[in-house]
Amino acid sequence: xxxxxxxxxxxxxxxxxxxxxxxxxxxxxxxxxxxxxxxxxxxxxxxxxxxxxxxxxxxxxxxxxxxxxxxxxxxxxxxxxxxxxxxxxxxxxxxxxxxxxxxxxxxxxxxxxxxxxxxxxxxxxxxxxxxxxxxxxxxxxxxxxxxxxxxxxxxxxxxxxxxxxxxxxxxxxxxxxxxxxxxxxxxxxxxxxxxxxxxxxxxxxxxxxxxxxxxxxxxxxxxxxxxxxxxxxxxxxxxxxxxxxxxxxxxxxxxxxxxxxxxxxxxxxxxxxxxxxxxxxxxxxxxxxxxxxxxxxxxxxxxxxxxxxxxxxxxxxxxxxxxxxxxxxxxxxxxxxxxxxxxxxxxxxxxxxxxxxxxxxxxxxxxxxxxxxxxxxxxxxxxxxxxxxxxxxxxxxxxxxxxxxxxxxxxxxxxxxxxxxxxxxxxxxxxxxxxxxxxxxxxxxxxxxxxxxxxxxxxxxxxxxxxxxxxxxxxxxxxxxxxxxxxxxxxxxxxxxxxxxxxxxxxxxxxxxxxxxxxxxxxxxxxxxxxxxxxxxxxxxxxxxxxxxxxxxxxxxxxxxxxxxxxxxxxxxxxxxxxxxxxxxxxxxxxxxxxxxxxxxxxxxxxxxxxxxxxxxxxxxxxxxxxxxxxxxxxxxxxxxxxxxxxxxxxxxxxxxxxxxxxxxxxxxxxxxxxxxxxxxxxxxxxxxxxxxxxxxxxxxxxxxxxxxxxxxxxxxxxxxxxxxxxxxxxxxxxxxxxxxxxxxxxxxxxxxxxxxxxxxxxxxxxxxxxxxxxxxxxxxxxxxxxxxxxxxxxxxxxxxxxxxxxxxxxxxxxxxxxxxxxxxxxxxxxxxxxxxxxxxxxxxxxxxxxxxxxxxxxxxxxxxxxxxxxxxxxxxxxxxxxxxxxxxxxxxxxxxxxxxxxxxxxxxxxxxxxxxxxxxxxxxxxxxxxxxxxxxxxxxxxxxxxxxxxxxxxxxxxxxxxxxxxxxxxxxxxxxxxxxxxxxxx
Numbered sequence: 001x002x003x004x005x006x007x008x009x010x011x012x013x014x015x016x017x018x019x020x021x022x023x024x025x026x027x028x029x030x031x032x033x034x035x036x037x038x039x040x041x042x043x044x045x046x047x048x049x050x051x052x053x054x055x056x057x058x059x060x061x062x063x064x065x066x067x068x069x070x071x072x073x074x075x076x077x078x079x080x081x082x083x084x085x086x087x088x089x090x091x092x093x094x095x096x097x098x099x100x101x102x103x104x105x106x107x108x109x110x111x112x113x114x115x116x117x118x119x120x121x122x123x124x125x126x127x128x129x130x131x132x133x134x135x136x137x138x139x140x141x142x143x144x145x146x147x148x149x150x151x152x153x154x155x156x157x158x159x160x161x162x163x164x165x166x167x168x169x170x171x172x173x174x175x176x177x178x179x180x181x182x183x184x185x186x187x188x189x190x191x192x193x194x195x196x197x198x199x200x201x202x203x204x205x206x207x208x209x210x211x212x213x214x215x216x217x218x219x220x221x222x223x224x225x226x227x228x229x230x231x232x233x234x235x236x237x238x239x240x241x242x243x244x245x246x247x248x249x250x251x252x253x254x255x256x257x258x259x260x261x262x263x264x265x266x267x268x269x270x271x272x273x274x275x276x277x278x279x280x281x282x283x284x285x286x287x288x289x290x291x292x293x294x295x296x297x298x299x300x301x302x303x304x305x306x307x308x309x310x311x312x313x314x315x316x317x318x319x320x321x322x323x324x325x326x327x328x329x330x331x332x333x334x335x336x337x338x339x340x341x342x343x344x345x346x347x348x349x350x351x352x353x354x355x356x357x358x359x360x361x362x363x364x365x366x367x368x369x370x371x372x373x374x375x376x377x378x379x380x381x382x383x384x385x386x387x388x389x390x391x392x393x394x395x396x397x398x399x400x401x402x403x404x405x406x407x408x409x410x411x412x413x414x415x416x417x418x419x420x421x422x423x424x425x426x427x428x429x430x431x432x433x434x435x436x437x438x439x440x441x442x443x444x445x446x447x448x449x450x451x452x453x454x455x456x457x458x459x460x461x462x463x464x465x466x467x468x469x470x471x472x473x474x475x476x477x478x479x480x481x482x483x484x485x486x487x488x489x490x491x492x493x494x495x496x497x498x499x500x501x502x503x504x505x506x507x508x509x510x511x512x513x514x515x516x517x518x519x520x521x522x523x524x525x526x527x528x529x530x531x532x533x534x535x536x537x538x539x540x541x542x543x544x545x546x547x548x549x550x551x552x553x554x555x556x557x558x559x560x561x562x563x564x565x566x567x568x569x570x571x572x573x574x575x576x577x578x579x580x581x582x583x584x585x586x587x588x589x590x591x592x593x594x595x596x597x598x599x600x601x602x603x604x605x606x607x608x609x610x611x612x613x614x615x616x617x618x619x620x621x622x623x624x625x626x627x628x629x630x631x632x633x634x635x636x637x638x639x640x641x642x643x644x645x646x647x648x649x650x651x652x653x654x655x656x657x658x659x660x661x662x663x664x665x666x667x668x669x670x671x672x673x674x675x676x677x678x679x680x681x682x683x684x685x686x687x688x689x690x691x692x693x694x695x696x697x698x699x700x701x702x703x704x705x706x707x708x709x710x711x712x713x714x715x716x717x718x719x720x721x722x723x724x725x726x727x728x729x730x731x732x733x734x735x736x737x738x739x740x741x742x743x744x745x746x747x748x749x750x751x752x753x754x755x756x757x758x759x760x761x762x763x764x765x766x767x768x769x770x771x772x773x774x775x776x777x778x779x780x781x782x783x784x785x786x787x788x789x790x791x792x793x794x795x796x797x798x799x800x801x802x803x804x805x806x807x808x809x810x811x812x813x814x815x816x817x818x819x820x821x822x823x824x825x826x827x828x829x830x831x832x833x834x835x836x837x838x839x840x841x842x843x844x845x846x847x848x849x850x851x852x853x854x855x856x857x858x859x860x861x862x863x864x865x866x867x868x869x870x871x872x873x874x875x876x877x878x879x880x881x882x883x884x885x886x887x888x889x890x891x892x893x894x895x896x897x898x899x900x901x902x903x904x905x906x907x908x909x910x911x912x913x914x915x916x917x918x919x920x921x922x923x924x925x926x927x928x929x930x931x932x933x934x935x936x937x938x939x940x941x942x943x944x945x946x947x948x949x950x951x952x953x954x955x956x957x958x959x960x961x962x963x964x965x966x967x968x969x970x971x972x973x974x975x976x977x978x979x980x981x982x983x984x985x986x987x
Contacts, residue, residue, distance in 0.1 A: 092145045094137075105134035106145035113146050114242045131240060131247040149244050163187035163243045166250035172336075173229045175259045181224040181252060187243040192217065194224050195238040196422065199290035204238055205422050213421025231256050231289050232417060255291050257334065262287055263342045264311070265330065266385060267375035271347040273367040274321035276358065282344050284330035285313035291334045298329050324348060347372065356390035362399055370394050378403035384447065404447045407439050412451050415458035425466035429459050430474035433511075437477035440484045446493035449485065453504050456481070460507035467615055469516040475531075476524060478511050483526040486582045498588035502648030505583060505606070505675055506641055513576040513610035513617065520574055525549075530579040535572055536563065548579045552603055552628025552665075558611075562621040566613045578608040584677055587639065590649030591679075594830060595635060600650075600679035603627055606639070608675045618673065625668040627678045635679040636668035650679060691927060698931025699748045705938040706741040712942055713737075716951035724798055725790060726947070731804065732783035733941055735811055736776055740934055743772035750838035762838040767823055770840060770850055774815030777857045782807040784864040791867050815853075822849040 094104040103123045106112060112120075117132035150161065164185040173179050183192075194215065195204035207213050207224065212233075214225045226233055234256040240249050264285040272280055286293060287310060297303045297316040305314050314330065325347050332340040347369055349355055354370035368374040368390040376386040384402035391397055411432055418428045436455060443449050462468065470478070485504070494501055512531060515522060520535035530548050544558040556577065566573050584602040591600070607625060611618045627634075635650075636657040643649035655670040657678070668676060713734055721727040750765040786807075789798065826832040826846040833841055840846040929936075942948055 102137040102140060103134060104137055109148055110145035111148050111246055113245050114247050116143055117247055131249045148246065162248050162250060164189065164248065164250060166239050166252055168252050168254065171254060173254055173256050175230055175256060177229050179226040179229055179233065179254060181237055183222040183239045183250065185220050185243065189241040189243045192222055192241040195240060197236040197238065199235055199288060206424050208421055210421025211419055229256050231258055231262055231287060234290050257291060257337050258286055258289060258332065258340060260340065260342055263330065263332070265342055265344055266377055267344065269345050269372065271349055271369035271372040272321060273349040276367050278321055279319045281315055281317050282328055283313050283315045284342050285311045286332060287311050293332050293334050296331050298331055300328065321348060322346065354394045356394050356396050359396060381406050383409055401445060402447050403445060404451050405439065405442055408443065408448055408451045411435055411439065412455045415455045419458045419462050425462050425468050429463055429468050430470060432459060433474050433477040437480045440481045446490045449488055449490050449493055450500065452485065453500055456507040457503050460510040463514050464510050468514055470511065470514045471516055472519045472522055475512065475515055479524055479526060479529045479531060482508050483529045486528040486580065494586045499647040501586040501588060502639065502641055505639060509578065509608045509610065509675060512578050512608065513612055515576065517572060517574060528581045533574065533576045535574045544575060546577050550579055550581065550605055554579060554605055554607060554628065555626040556607060556609065557624050559622055566611065566618055571614045574612045576610040580606045580608065588647055590644045590647060592640060592643050592649050592651035594652055595650060602677050602679055606675050606677050609673050611673060621673055623670050623673060625676055626665050627668065628665050634666040636670065637677060637679050638670060639675040691924065695927050695931050696748065698927065699744050702932055702934025703741060703744050706737050706934040709737050709938045709942050712948065715955055716948050719951035720945065720947040724800060727800065728786045728798065728803060729783060732779050732786065732807060735779040737937060739772045739776040739779060743769055743776060744934065746772065753838055762833065765838045766833060766840065767819055770822065771815050771819040774818055774850065774853060775812055777854050778814050779811040780861060781857045782810050784861045788864045788867060791871060818849055818853060822846050
């Protein structure tokens with residue numbers, strides 16, 4: 001091969017063949033497309049077109065005249081009949097390009113057939129209505145352009161006729177209208193495609209069904225419909241198809257006028273003080289389109305035009321302020337169209353007008369009239385405007401910026417057009433994701449972030465509809481972008497647009513499960529994003545298990561029976577597990593039914609699990625998750641995108657939380673697949689292992705102490721109840737011991753039962769705990785009322801036959817009524833049991849039927865205790881000597897020690913645990929005082945009683961010990977003395 005470009009000629013030859021049947025059946029060939037041919041013999045001979053591949057090498061591109069000589073046929077044809085070469089027709093011309101490849105172009109009337117065209121790429125610079133007029137070959141190979149089939153009505157001239165006709169409803173489409181392109185095909189056609197070439201672009205864009213594009217096809221006809229036309233759809237439309245062995249292209253040019261909203265004006269309005277700013281500038285920018293527009297400002301002639309990225313701007317420089325308010329108009333005109341007028345109102349600030357002063361906060365703000373909005377341009381490579389309103393009192397408002405990175409806006413436009421129907425999703429989605437990961441670092445404002453998230457939303461919808469399969473590199477770009485978004489400090493965006501967080505989550509989980517099957521397994525980890533995928537083969541594992549190195553640690557498993565339901569006829573199942581950290585802070589605080597209106601905390605983790613089988617996403621299936629150590633009462637929830645009209649919210653439907661028996665963690669069990677997390681009340685008991693151990697230890701000690709107390713009463717009962725007052729007091733205390741013993745036993749045993757509304761044992765334990773704890777407090781109330789009667793009505797005797805039935809009704813019937821009503825009211829609503837525990841639900845109101853009566857009883861008992869203390873303090877502290885005062889104080893202290901645990905006043909500390917958010921001290925105090933309440937009752941309510949002590953001594957020692965003085969609050973004799981106010985009461 002010579003160094004200089006070489007001309008290669010591929011020829012067809014017309015040979016006169018005498019007497020052959022083929023010759024008699026053929027038609028004579030004349031000139032084609034003005035290409036000179038050799039002379040035609042004058043004798044009436046029949047000729048036939050014979051195509052022979054001839055490779056001629058001409059270094060100087062000179063046509064040799066010697067080629068017109070008579071040549072003999074190839075040996076294969078010589079035996080049939082002699083023939084004479086009468087002319088040569090040039091069909092294909094090839095040139096060696098600078099890259100060393102061969103560009104072979106067809107001359108007029110010829111074209112590469114469809115099979116050759118499909119194997120080679122077209123020439124770069126070739127532009128013709130013929131789709132296969134020029135191809136690139138890597139090396140010379142036998143082949144040449146084929147003669148196009150002639151049209152039926154033009155057979156005499158042998159000119160080619162396209163077997164189809166492309167028509168449209170109107171070459172000028174108004175914005176918002178619908179474009180209809182119709183292709184009528186006279187021959188059987190295959191591989192029909194539609195393309196759009198934008199103005200100024202050489203690369204056609206494939207059109208596919210989308211939100212604006214719809215394609216229909218029937219026998220002999222095809223149609224393209226585009227709704228809601230805009231300048232983004234202006235350009236040259238091309239219909240490509242194959243027929244008669246060739247590829248054909250048909251074209252129609254569509255023009256779309258601009259709208260006022262397509263024109264960017266800066267500013268949109270202006271108030272100016274001629275004293276401070278004698279001149280100003282106005283600009284209007286219009287996007288590039290295939291319509292020729294002329295722009296002019298009126299009034300004013302001093303305007304200049306300049307080009308910027310994708311648009312043309314006309315700037316009006318006003319040197320002198322007008323004397324009055326003026327409206328300037330940017331007039332845009334195009335031939336045959338109604339002029340487009342874009343107004344900008346300029347208000348002149350007069351003397352006496354209220355104005356906002358000149359300011360340089362962020363940008364230079366000129367003097368602006370009250371009630372107007374000042375505008376400033378965005379920095380370089382940013383689109384939008386910066387606005388600041390001037391209040392009616394002449395005070396500047398906050399700065400609002402819509403400046404957005406132009407590259408991010410371009411990606412959003414591409415994504416929206418892709419969703420509308422322009423482009424190939426398999427190519428465009430990975431490419432946009434790659435560019436997006438490179439631009440996310442430059443996103444510095446809420447507007448940038450919003451544009452980025454909208455782009456991801458469009459890509460997710462396109463990928464889901466077209467079932468796009470992403471390669472690893474594309475998925476890495478997605479996760480890199482996601483990680484950086486989660487690190488951005490743009491809280492104002494998430495607050496102002498709460499649905500953005502839900503949209504972002506949906507886009508990420510949709511794209512994350514689109515990995516190509518051949519790229520499994522795949523693991524990727526960044527600070528805020530962790531992904532693990534796996535493709536299950538024919539043999540299913542016992543359970544699919546996965547773990548993430550997050551804090552708290554996160555584990556998940558899918559039971560084998562769930563996976564077995566998805567496998568049919570050898571279908572491969574792919575599982576994608578994605579953990580997003582910090583995303584819970586960006587989601588709106590919306591809670592579905594059963595969660596109430598409280599604000600919750602989360603562990604900062606959102607787990608997304610997706611199962612794909614046979615190209616479909618499955619949403620049903622059991623999944624078990626362990627979110628590690630959680631604080632408070634956990635709620636296992638998932639993010640439901642359909643809640644709160646599109647904003648999304650947390651829902652616990654189909655999910656339940658339960659304690660993991662192997663550890664102190666909480667497991668979530670859900671019957672569907674989506675994005676999961678754990679919600680905890682922010683003011684609940686902290687998840688402290690020591691506190692849980694202390695609680696169990698206290699309950700065990702209380703149960704043991706109450707059993708001892710019952711044994712003591714069994715021994716000394718007849719001795720200590722020899723009068724009415726002692727009988728009432730010890731009867732109430734004995735029932736307190738019985739109820740508290742039953743309640744503590746049920747509560748401690750409930751921790752061993754499986755939680756949930758479907759567990760009858762858990763339901764029974766909750767009801768019994770509710771009843772017995774309430775009964776404990778109502779018997780404490782009965783004891784306090786008896787003491788109050790003795791303090792207030794000293795000389796009035798109580799009847800056992802009247803008081804005892806009232807105490808029984810108060811102690812058992814009232815709590816039974818509260819417990820029964822609570823069960824009947826809240827159980828049908830699903831608000832009776834707390835998630836993960838056998839206790840009353842605090843969100844639906846069931847817990848308040850326990851807390852309310854308890855706090856009321858504690859309040860009444862506190863008043864009774866205060867009355868007893870006042871009786872003890874009066875008059876000893878005011879009249880007696882120091883010794884008597886000291887003895888009175890000791891009596892008060894002893895009364896407090898005895899009555900406080902008996903009256904359940906330590907439960908009042910529960911209010912501190914409800915209000916405390918950080919410190920664990922109130923929780924420890926509350927746990928110690930209340931779980932050890934049985935011990936306190938044994939010590940201060942039973943063993944410190946004088947008659948109990950004497951009875952025990954008699955029983956064990958069989959000796960009579962001398963009497964000792966006891967407190968008023970512990971014996972019936974002291975109550976009468978207390979009522980008299982004697983100083984001996986304190987002693």
